[in-house]
Amino acid sequence: MSYTLxxxxxxxxxxxxxxELVDNGVRCVFLIDMAGNIVTNLDNGEKQHDIYxxxxxxAGNFGAVSAMAKIIGENEFSLLFHKGTKENIHFNKIxxxxxLITIFGNxxxxxxxxxxxxxxxxxxxxxxxxxxxxxx
Amino acid sequence: xxxxxxKSKVIQVKIVYYGPGRGGKTTNLEYIYRRLQQxxxxxxxxxxxxxxxxxxxxxxxxxxxxxxxxxxxxxxxTVPGQVKYNATRRLVLRGVDGVVFVAxxxxxxxxxxxxxxxxxxxxxxxxxxxxxxxxxxMQYNKMDLAEQGIPLLxxxxxxxxxxxxxxxxxxxxxxxxxxxVVATLKKIIxxxxxxxxxxxx
Ligand SMILES: Nc1nc2c(ncn2[C@@H]2O[C@H](COP(=O)(O)OP(=O)(O)OP(=O)(O)O)[C@@H](O)[C@H]2O)c(=O)[nH]1
Ligand SMILES: [Mg+2]
Numbered sequence: 001m002s003y004t005l006x007x008x009x010x011x012x013x014x015x016x017x018x019x020e021l022v023d024n025g026v027r028c029v030f031l032i033d034m035a036g037n038i039v040t041n042l043d044n045g046e047k048q049h050d051i052y053x054x055x056x057x058x059a060g061n062f063g064a065v066s067a068m069a070k071i072i073g074e075n076e077f078s079l080l081f082h083k084g085t086k087e088n089i090h091f092n093k094i095x096x097x098x099x100l101i102t103i104f105g106n107x108x109x110x111x112x113x114x115x116x117x118x119x120x121x122x123x124x125x126x127x128x129x130x131x132x133x134x135x136x
Numbered sequence: 137x138x139x140x141x142x143k144s145k146v147i148q149v150k151i152v153y154y155g156p157g158r159g160g161k162t163t164n165l166e167y168i169y170r171r172l173q174q175x176x177x178x179x180x181x182x183x184x185x186x187x188x189x190x191x192x193x194x195x196x197x198x199x200x201x202x203x204x205x206x207x208x209x210x211x212x213x214t215v216p217g218q219v220k221y222n223a224t225r226r227l228v229l230r231g232v233d234g235v236v237f238v239a240x241x242x243x244x245x246x247x248x249x250x251x252x253x254x255x256x257x258x259x260x261x262x263x264x265x266x267x268x269x270x271x272x273x274m275q276y277n278k279m280d281l282a283e284q285g286i287p288l289l290x291x292x293x294x295x296x297x298x299x300x301x302x303x304x305x306x307x308x309x310x311x312x313x314x315x316x317v318v319a320t321l322k323k324i325i326x327x328x329x330x331x332x333x334x335x336x337x
Contacts, residue, residue: 004140005143007142010141035139036211036231037139037150039139056181056211060227060228064223064227067227
């Protein structure tokens with residue numbers, strides 16, 4: 001099972017990630033699927049990460065935590081947050097197939113970031129939900 | 137589940153090395169990483185326990201250039217072969233486009249190979265996938281051990297045990313020496329890319 005996103009869909013996704021997140025101070029944001037593929041990634045130009053490895057590890061990490069949730073009787077943990085000294089990483093599920101990952105510094109409060117991520121997720125769902133229905 | 141980005145014209149293809157514990161999956165990737173170092177921009181990612189066993193997965197991304205105007209990005213994963221890590225094997229299989237089954241040719245591992253293949257079929261069924269319909273290459277590894285007089289299963293026995301019905305392309309190999317490691321990889325890439333192309337382009 002494969003899936004495609006066309007230029008118009010990707011332009012809309014990038015516009016959402018840019019205006020909601022990068023323009024608000026997020027260093028790096030990427031949208032991945034649960035197989036570890038990168039759908040799109042944007043950054044503020046400061047730092048280059050090895051995004052393919054990050055995506056593979058993020059998908060695995062999120063999958064592992066979701067499996068843990070099931071074992072303890074939770075349906076899922078829909079978001080995850082890891083705090084570093086300078087960089088923080090935040091994962092938010094969009095649909096069953098897609099995950100939004102943001103990397104941000106301590107100049108942004110977690111509350112503000114969560115708000116912006118939640119707004120982005122609502123907008124991204126409209127584009128990605130039809131796809132998730134067809135992909136398995 | 138290959139992802140095709142029509143804007144940047146990139147196709148990401150996921151290939152998983154599967155098989156019994158200690159069969160040589162990680163050794164395959166280590167060899168590929170050494171051989172293709174010029175073409176691999178990223179570091180190989182490995183999540184191991186102390187004893188060098190794979191705990192979660194190994195991961196190696198690389199580009200194979202243009203096909204029909206699309207950049208093909210191959211993402212190779214290995215699973216942890218130990219029986220107790222089935223939950224992580226399942227996670228790694230998610231969205232797989234092609235599988236290399238690395239069997240251990242040592243006679244003492246005969247039953248382990250059969251169990252691992254059955255386990256692969258069960259785990260694919262969770263994603264509503266059928267091994268017979270998926271690009272697959274069989275690799276019969278550790279053939280070099282014959283020189284040390286260690287009893288090995290012959291290719292005919294391995295074919296009978298594992299590949300009688302699937303009839304996938306197969307290679308006798310030595311991952312530690314690099315024999316047929318690249319041939320195995322080339323075969324699974326061409327089968328997987330052809331399958332994605334057939335579905336999409
Ligand atoms: N003689 C010989 N030894 C091999 C060969 N391939 C792998 N080995 C050895 O077998 C052992 C296990 O190899 P790994 O590549 O770690 O096996 P694996 O399939 O990744 O194992 P798990 O991560 O536990 O699933 C190591 O000691 C390797 O050096 C081979 O072709 N010939
Ligand atoms: Mg391994």
